[in-house]
Amino acid sequence: MVRYRRNFVPGGAYFFTATLDDRRSSALVDHVTQLRNAFHVTRAERPFTVEAIVILPDHLHVIMTLPEADSDFPGRWRRIKSLFTHRVAASGxxxxxxxxxxxxxWQRRFWEHTIRGEADFERCAEYIHFNPVKHRLVASPADWPYSSLHRYIHAGILPADWGGVGDITGNFGERGD
Known part of the structure; x- marks a missing residue:
């Protein structure tokens, strides 16, 4: 069996994809309040910064930056997934x-990529923000409500009509369409 090796960089920025076990599920958007709460509680217990995020029906993408001396992203994902799952189950x-x-x-694992500089960060953030269009959920990235794109627009980082320039390549842990 090939052992997957994760790259642990204290204070690192990482791009993650976390996916539900049932790819036909819409649990993440159906229960987005519980998901947001799971992130909030986890961030309060074990700080991290969400640089960019998109929540789709069956998976999510996020760029997360950890504190300087900390590289334990698996513990954070374990906590987020557990809190979300238990709260959804408790709701009936x-x-x-x-x-x-x-x-x-959830699928047992998650996909992770260590961000290696500004160009890599920008490429991953664009992929995140364009992902609802890639999955044919909306015609324009700004039409998707569960995206940090709205924060980027509000801060003046991206224009309100941002829709991605050219093709965004790479599957970032997703199965091909």
Whole structure:
């Protein structure tokens, strides 16, 4: 078995993709308040900065920066996924368990990429913000409500009609369409 090696950089910025086990699910947008709360609680317990994010029905992408002496992003993902899952289940939504009694809402792993400079950051942020269009959920990135693009527009970093220039390449941990 090939062992996947993660790149642990204290204070690093990372691009992540986290995906639900059932790719037909819309649980992330159906329960976006619980997801936001899971991020909020986790950030209060173990600080990190969300640089860019998009929440789609069955997966999310985020650029996260950790504090200077900290590289434990797996612990943060474990906490976010656990909080979200337990809150969704507590709200009465049936969540399947495996033979060991563990919830199976999320895929067990997540995809991660260490950001390597400004150009890499910009490429990943553009990918995040354009992703709802890529998945044919909206015609324009600004039409998707669950995106940090709105924060970028409000701050004047991107124009309100930003829609991506050219093709954004790379699958960033997603299956090809």
């Amino acid at each position: 939504v049936p969540v399947v368990r495996n033979h060991r009694g563990e919830f199976t809402l």
